[in-house]
Amino acid sequence: MQKLDFQFFKTSADYVKSIIKDEPDIGIILGSGLKDFVSRIENPVEIRYKDIPNFLVSTVESHEGRLVFGRVGEKKVICMSGRFHHYEGYPFTVLTIPVRLFKLLGVKKTIVTNAAGAVNTEYNVGDIMIIKDHLKLTGASPLEGDNIEEFGPRFFDTTDMYTKELREIALNCTEGSPLTFREGVYMYFTGPQFETPAEIRAARILGADAVGMSTVTEALTAAHCSMPLLGISVMTNMAAGVLDRKLTDEEVGETASRISKPFGDYIEKVISRL
Ligand code: HPA
Numbered sequence: 001m002q003k004l005d006f007q008f009f010k011t012s013a014d015y016v017k018s019i020i021k022d023e024p025d026i027g028i029i030l031g032s033g034l035k036d037f038v039s040r041i042e043n044p045v046e047i048r049y050k051d052i053p054n055f056l057v058s059t060v061e062s063h064e065g066r067l068v069f070g071r072v073g074e075k076k077v078i079c080m081s082g083r084f085h086h087y088e089g090y091p092f093t094v095l096t097i098p099v100r101l102f103k104l105l106g107v108k109k110t111i112v113t114n115a116a117g118a119v120n121t122e123y124n125v126g127d128i129m130i131i132k133d134h135l136k137l138t139g140a141s142p143l144e145g146d147n148i149e150e151f152g153p154r155f156f157d158t159t160d161m162y163t164k165e166l167r168e169i170a171l172n173c174t175e176g177s178p179l180t181f182r183e184g185v186y187m188y189f190t191g192p193q194f195e196t197p198a199e200i201r202a203a204r205i206l207g208a209d210a211v212g213m214s215t216v217t218e219a220l221t222a223a224h225c226s227m228p229l230l231g232i233s234v235m236t237n238m239a240a241g242v243l244d245r246k247l248t249d250e251e252v253g254e255t256a257s258r259i260s261k262p263f264g265d266y267i268e269k270v271i272s273r274l
Pocket of ligand 1: 115116195236237238239240247252
């Protein structure tokens, strides 16, 4: 793999800029089963990941790989339909690519969504959790290796990684939605296996409200390059061991498609207020 220096990222951004010719306000990364949102983007300009130099191609079947630029209401958005995960075999450092592309395109705020398992037993399947903070105890970081000063400093703060101002806006958009909203802590597990019941008990003791296999790499990249971030999890299932049955990917997909319409309505409202 080529060295990930500033020029590496700039090459992708220059290509995308040559096509969209406009600066997006908001970057959006859609989670598993939540890609329906893309159809709400007006006047879409689509770029396939495989056409972008130095970009990645997603391998998970439920993730189609394209970048979509257009409008949602008054806002110009750029949306990643198809996401990259460490469990697909990507090293953590290449998982910086999407958010750094957003940064170089001039995106001012990023929204990341994901499907997650509910660890907090007061939560229900179908609930939405605004991410307040995260736990990642897996050691490796997307920001390891040579630091790229153009994006941010070697050692960087993560206190306000899930930007308070954006969380407040998100929590003020819930009225009128049929969904139930929470604010909580997301814990990252690498996957692709779902967690064990013992891991979920440990996660609960540590303060996790939900678990998932994405988002934290993008959140850390955003914190490094001072990109305001809003993280939103959909509780697609109760986490392992909460109920006396096995977890399946079908359950995750079914919940995501069931709430797709009200979730999309909610995200649209949040975008209009950001
Ligand atoms: N664990 C990890 N990732 C997930 C889950 C889960 O229970 N549900 C959806 N994504």
